[in-house]
Amino acid sequence: MALPPHDRQRRGRPGHDLDAVLAAAVALFNERGYDATSMDDVARGLGITKSSVYHHVRGKQDLLRMAIDHALDGLDDAMTQVRGLPDATALERLETLIRLSVLVLTSRLPYVTLLLRVRGNSDVELAALARRRAFDHDVTALVKAAQAEGSVRPDVDPATAARLLFGMVNSLVEWYSPGRGNAGTLACTVTALAFDGLRTRHL
């Protein structure tokens, strides 16, 4: 998990380091809602004192910000990776992005679940929505580029296509569980459906 240097310094206690605190908090936020979860609940969930939790983070907003950033960093890293592909077509970049995004969602499931519930009720949430919009904008630009090179059908609106692609990807938070098949297989299924559709091709 990529954390800022300041937060890294706060780590250390074996058994309940920052990652564990964050994971426990996210589980509670997803289960009961952010507002209904107290720092006491987080501490109790870990079986540690509240002051031990404050050893790692400044407060609840801090936990929310780090959790959401963990989800967004995964998606941004995927975009960076895709942009760095040498000699790739826009279509290949887009296909790789969808595949990588499925892997990010399956491996950071509770964090992305939390991200997708954010409605803009605080500065932390507003910042997250702005990052989501920037990501959506980049996906739309990729769809446009693929249309310009002739590899994606010209009859769909690029912004709508971007939303539908991630509508399909993001739906994973509603039904995916690690026990439900291999994440790699799922990534291939999503990509196949998105780019080639369900219909049998008669070549």
Added chain:
Amino acid sequence: MALPPHDRQRRGRPGHDLDAVLAAAVALFNERGYDATSMDDVARGLGITKSSVYHHVRGKQDLLRMAIDHALDGLDDAMTQVRGLPDATALERLETLIRLSVLVLTSRLPYVTLLLRVRGNSDVELAALARRRAFDHDVTALVKAAQAEGSVRPDVDPATAARLLFGMVNSLVEWYSPGRGNAGTLACTVTALAFDGLRTRHL
């Protein structure tokens, strides 16, 4: 809106009949959450007294049940329509179901938004989840039938395909607004993407 006979009898007051009460309640449930909304809030939103609201419904659970049923009835009606198509292949039924479902979502958007947030916190919510599961089961059966007739690719798991199809359709509640283009065009875009994919076909 299809309502049970008992509820129909309760209607009547011009300007704030049952449909208006329901619409106001659903808007508040979606904005603040079901738990945080009181019958007082619903009455205040309509500019009527609480007893006028109780003229139409027994209580808040009643409003939730009717709102959720309105969404589910739309989807079930689509399934019934699709099943009644004479001489249609399973693929044609599935394509029509996706198209009709987009139209149900766009025309009953706040009701479906509410439905998709239901987590099973009461008998009303548990009943809604059971109906959703039955619907998913029927969609999976349609995908299977289309695979059996050879019109849908055999390399995807039918239940996963059903979830991804409706993941795409249901994502509309996150971003669709009536101002954002024609619902019919959107229904065609979703169906095209689902069955033929984004990739340009070179025939």
